[in-house]
Amino acid sequence: MAVTPICEGSLEAPTRHPLAWQTAAFHDPHALAAELERVFEICHGCRRCVNLCQAFPTLFDLVDAAETLEVDGVAKADYGKVVDQCYLCDLCYMTKCPYVPPHEWNLDFPHLMLRAKAVKFRQGQTRLRDRVLSRTDAVGTLAGIPVVNAVVNATRTNALGRKVIANLLGIHPDATLPAYSSRPFRxxxxxxxxxxAAGQAAGPTTGRVALFTTCYGNYNEPELNADLIAVFEHSALVVTLPASEQCCGMPRMELGDLAAVKAARDANIPILKGLVDAGWDIVAVVPSCVLMFKQVLPLMFPEDDEVHAVKARIFDPFEYLLLRHRQGLLATDFKQSLGTVVYQASCHQRVQNIGQKTREVLALVPNTTVEIIERCSGHDGTYAVKQEFHDAAMKIARPVAKRVEQAAPDHFGSDCPMAGAHIAHALGRDGQQKHPLSLLRMAYGIDTHPQGASPCR
Incomplete structure (x- = not known):
């Protein structure tokens, strides 16, 4: 009888299967444990992803310390240590693993980690701190109240205040924390x-853009949204805001609270679908939010036509600008060069598979050299601020910081504002990072605060 050989690895493009999160089997702890053991055995035999996040070194250390030196010697109770280190960046799936579908081993490490987080959440094992930090809209609204805002922002930089929140919430005293605006962007x-509004269509773009402001862009760095609008309007693009919006759901997904993700979908998708139907495209300054609508929700709701309609019309900002440039509709009247720019391409932008659009746009600025770092910053939203993960986050950030240090650029930053802040913190240069949109505004010579306007903070 002929035996079909098992291929060592697939050279085909990865195929992502929908996430079967609404089935009973998905939340079955026994079925989960069996699948974790199967996948961990494959990862142990390969070890190609050891230089990504801490999930893989944690797994391999557990195996190497086991009496059998195999996965069967690792206590099932320790599987959670691996799960806790995964922040669902998807890089292992998209760039490293040779056994993803259509390979017969059908390995999807990030979706398995998400499943494990979902089981943990349903069993009530998620820490209160993590539940609080993932409620970004609620925290941002509370922190935006003027009196509360002053206290929160003072606590960020006060040693005694940091010690208090370290003890209360498990926030590492050395972690960088974002400020909160008393005047949210919306x-x-x-x-x-x-x-x-009328817009000039070009290629796949309508010239009319709805800006999903994001929790971070609304409450923490509203000036980033102001920079996007200034840059887009400089190229005669029309910009609106959705009539209402909630958090995209990414923080809740990373917690395993998939019911909350559905609630976010139910709040946001009808509004965004209405904008799409009215001829608007959609952009967002935070790559994680674009990824949520472009890849995550379509995999969670594969039969949802509204979700797929939004997926087809949401863009990374630089992806959108480059599409306009290819039609001759991007303004190139730059007033100043940027010199040397080093920026980190965030993981959640890279896994969108759109290419190096930020680099291509910034390279249009005369006398500007752009170097891209395609390596994880280690921040992952709240991962880097937690006591138990901060040291690992700084370890992951060091190679990126070293690259920046060696290049000695005029400007550095990241497509993800949180990653940029984390890199600056690793360099000991807090606040000196520049978002690529801010750099583009600078290159155009657009006044940061035009007459009659006031700073966001």
Whole structure:
């Protein structure tokens, strides 16, 4: 009888199967444990992903310390140590693993880790701290109240305050924490909501853009959204805001709270679908939010036509600008060069498979040299601020910081504002990072705070 050989690895493009999160088997702890053991055995035999996040070194250390030196010698109770280290960046799936579908071993490490987090959440084993930190809208709204805002922002830089929140919430005292604006972006730009406007279509773009402001862009760094609008309007693009929005759901997904992700979908998708139907494209400054609508929700709701309609019309900002440039509609009247720029391409942008669009746009600025770092920064939203993970996050960030240090650029940063802040922290240069959109605004010579306007903070 002929035996079909098992291929060592697949050279085909990876195929992502929908996430079967609404089935009983998905949340069955016994079925989960069996699948974790199967996948861990494959990873142990390969070890190609050892230089990515801490999930893989943690797994391999457990195996190497086992009496059998195999996965069967690792206690099932220790599997959670591996799961806790995974922050679902998807890089192992998209760039490293040779056994992803269509390979017969059908290995999807990030989706398995998400399944394990979902089981943990359903069993009530998720820490209160993690539940609180993942409620970004609620935290941002509370921190935006003027009196509370002053206290929160003072606590960020006060040694005694940091010690208190370290003890109360398990936040590492050395971690960098974002400031909160007392004037959220959607509050100060509520007059920007438009229901009808003319735009010049070009290629796959309509020239009319709805800006999903994101929790971070609304509450923490509203100036990033202001930079995006300034850059887009400089190229005659029309920008509106959704009539309402909630967190995209990424922080809750990373916690395993998939019911909350569905609730976010139910709040956001009808609004965004209405904008798409009215001829608007959608962009967001945070790559994780774009990824949520472009890849995560379509995999969670594969039969949902509204979700797929939004997926087809949401873009990374630099992806959108480059599409306009290819049609001759991107302004290139740059007033100043940027010199040397080193920026980290965030993981959640890279796994969108759109290519190096940020580098291509910044390289249009005369006398500007752009170096891209395609390596994880280690921040993962809240991962880097937690006491038990901060040291690992800094370890992951060091190679990126070293690259920046060696290049001695005029500007450095990341497509993800949180990653940029984490890299600056690793360099001991907090606050000196520049987002690529801010650099583009600088190159155009657009006044940061035009007459009559006021800073976001």
């Amino acid at each position: 509050t100060r730009e509520r007059g920007r909501i438009r229901h009808a």
